[in-house]
Amino acid sequence: RYPEQVSFMNNQKQQKPTLTGQRFKTRKRDEKERFDPTQFQESIVQGLNQTGSDLEAVAKFLDASGAKLDYRRYAETLFDILVAGGMLAPGGSISDDLTRTEFCLFTAQEDLETMQAYAQVFNKLIRRYKYLEKGFEEEIKKLLLFLKGFTESERNKLAMLTGILLANGNISAAVIGSLFNENVVKEGVSAAFAVKLFKSWIYERDINAVAVALRKVSMDNRLMELFPANKRSCEHFSKYFTDAGLKELSDFARNQEAIGSRKELQKELQEMMARGDNFKDIIAYVREEMKKTSISEQLMIGIVWSSVMSCVEWNKKEELVCEQSIKHLKQYSPLLKAFTSQGASEIILLVKIQEYCYDNIHFMKAFQKIVVLLYKADVLSEEAILKWYTEAHVAKGKSVFLEQMKKFVEWLKHAEEESESEEEEEN
Numbered sequence: 001r002y003p004e005q006v007s008f009m010n011n012q013k014q015q016k017p018t019l020t021g022q023r024f025k026t027r028k029r030d031e032k033e034r035f036d037p038t039q040f041q042e043s044i045v046q047g048l049n050q051t052g053s054d055l056e057a058v059a060k061f062l063d064a065s066g067a068k069l070d071y072r073r074y075a076e077t078l079f080d081i082l083v084a085g086g087m088l089a090p091g092g093s094i095s096d097d098l099t100r101t102e103f104c105l106f107t108a109q110e111d112l113e114t115m116q117a118y119a120q121v122f123n124k125l126i127r128r129y130k131y132l133e134k135g136f137e138e139e140i141k142k143l144l145l146f147l148k149g150f151t152e153s154e155r156n157k158l159a160m161l162t163g164i165l166l167a168n169g170n171i172s173a174a175v176i177g178s179l180f181n182e183n184v185v186k187e188g189v190s191a192a193f194a195v196k197l198f199k200s201w202i203y204e205r206d207i208n209a210v211a212v213a214l215r216k217v218s219m220d221n222r223l224m225e226l227f228p229a230n231k232r233s234c235e236h237f238s239k240y241f242t243d244a245g246l247k248e249l250s251d252f253a254r255n256q257e258a259i260g261s262r263k264e265l266q267k268e269l270q271e272m273m274a275r276g277d278n279f280k281d282i283i284a285y286v287r288e289e290m291k292k293t294s295i296s297e298q299l300m301i302g303i304v305w306s307s308v309m310s311c312v313e314w315n316k317k318e319e320l321v322c323e324q325s326i327k328h329l330k331q332y333s334p335l336l337k338a339f340t341s342q343g344a345s346e347i348i349l350l351v352k353i354q355e356y357c358y359d360n361i362h363f364m365k366a367f368q369k370i371v372v373l374l375y376k377a378d379v380l381s382e383e384a385i386l387k388w389y390t391e392a393h394v395a396k397g398k399s400v401f402l403e404q405m406k407k408f409v410e411w412l413k414h415a416e417e418e419s420e421s422e423e424e425e426e427n
Contacts, residue, residue: 037077037087041099043069044081048101055117058103059124066129075135076142082121083143083158092149105161106154112200115160123170137171144178147189159193163200166213173213180225190226195244207248221260223253261293262303269307283338298348301339305352308332314362322366326373333377346384347392349374354388358396367397368404382412 047065051057065071071078080088085107086100094100108114126132140162147155165171176197179190201210214220224232227240234257238250265286272282290300312328315321329336340346353370357363374380389402389409 037074040069040074040077041081041087044078045086045099045101048081048103051103053103053108055121059121062121062125063128066125071129072131075132076139078132079136079139083139084154088146090146092143092146105157106150108157110153110157112160112203115157115200116164118161119164119168119170122165123168126170137175140165140171140175141178144175144193145181145184147184147193148187155189155193156196159196160200163197163202164204166197166201167204167209172217173219174217176214176219177222180222185226185228191240194223194226195241195246198241198246198249202246202248207252210249211252220252220256223249223256258293258295261289262295262299265289265293265295266303266307266310269303270311273307273311279334279338282335286339297339297342297345301336301345301349302352304335304339305349305356308335309356314360316362318362318365321362322369325363325366326369329370329373330377333374333379336374337377337379340379343381343384343387346380347388350380350384350388351392351394354394354401355396357401364397364400365404367401368408371405372408382415385409386412 043065047061048058051061077087080086081101081104083105084092084094085102085104086094089095105118108118122136126136143158144162147158150158162171162175166173166175176194178184179194181190184190184193198210211220214223224234224237227236234254237253241247241250241253269282269286272285286300286304289295290297295303308329312324315324336349340349350371353367353374357367357370371380371385375382375385385405386409389405393402
């Protein structure tokens with residue numbers, strides 16, 4: 001029997017089909033299913049028509065359908081239907097030839113309560129099917145690009161919903177980038193949409209939460225882009241949003257603008273110092289900028305101090321950095337003196353020096369020497385130093401710096417007492 005088996009196997013081998021000219025049947029799982037959203041749309045529309053405007057029933061229907069329908073594949077179609085009632089063509093119009101539903105966001109009542117209920121539907125859906133998160137954010141970005149294709153009422157509802165979704169953390173503030181598209185900015189569509197969006201966002205949270213979310217995705221400095229280039233000014237932005245009842249947003253934008261111009265100013269200052277420009281020119285430039293941007297002397301001395309300390313490569317050795325800083329600050333003392341004409345500015349400078357020496361560990365022992373140098377250079381007065389010592393200092397390294405200053409402060413007090421008694425004798 002054994003030889004027979006061998007010959008049988010040999011026969012089997014010979015009968016194996018050769019690759020030439022043969023066509024193999026693909027396995028079922030390798031077949032690419034044809035992308036056909038129309039059938040998917042039928043199922044969703046039918047379900048929504050049956051549940052009607054009962055949003056709890058809608059949420060339950062969507063939850064159950066996810067087990068039978070391919071949400072991952074047809075995410076865009078799903079969200080289009082829930083928002084607009086049918087699939088959206090580029091630009092925002094709905095394909096008329098397909099079945100559509102009247103039960104969607106765009107046909108809902110235009111009020112905050114209804115939009116909050118819709119936000120819950122999306123929230124539940126995405127919590128249940130986590131993979132829809134990215135697709136949902138892409139959908140919102142796309143819808144914002146289509147704003148001109150929607151009616152004013154549809155835009156208002158979408159704006160309120162987007163504000164609530166942002167407040168709930170369902171989507172990232174990066175979606176706002178779509179509003180900067182030139183096509184949407186034209187004719188004031190972006191700005192009007194932003195008013196409704198920020199109103200509902202701030203209503204749900206507050207301006208601080210909004211600011212944090214915007215900073216996270218670097219949108220905090222881009223809000224001016226909601227307007228066409230010829231209207232992109234802090235004044236126009238401020239008036240527009242204040243008139244619309246969003247003063248907190250216009251204050252936020254003003255603050256951002258001020259931070260931006262302060263950064264620019266510091267950059268320019270550092271460049272002037274690096275070039276070795278004349279102090280007279282630097283002081284004139286800074287004073288001009290102060291006028292232009294309404295920056296106070298107290299704010300300015302902080303910027304000047306930071307610039308002075310940034311324009312040099314500091315030694316890494318503690319014993320050498322002290323000597324280096326004294327030499328450097330002696331040279332730059334006329335610049336610091338120009339912006340400490342008020343007592344409050346001197347106090348700010350002292351606090352800045354304290355913070356700097358604490359944050360840069362090699363400077364810890366240099367604090368007292370720096371203060372004494374600036375006192376001799378007439379940048380800091382004895383009143384300011386005594387006030388800093390008794391009450392105006394901050395917590396950073398407090399005990400170390402107060403200890404360093406003890407003898408000098410005693411000397412100052414003694415000198416002050418002596419001058420007072422001399423005055424009395426003269427009188």
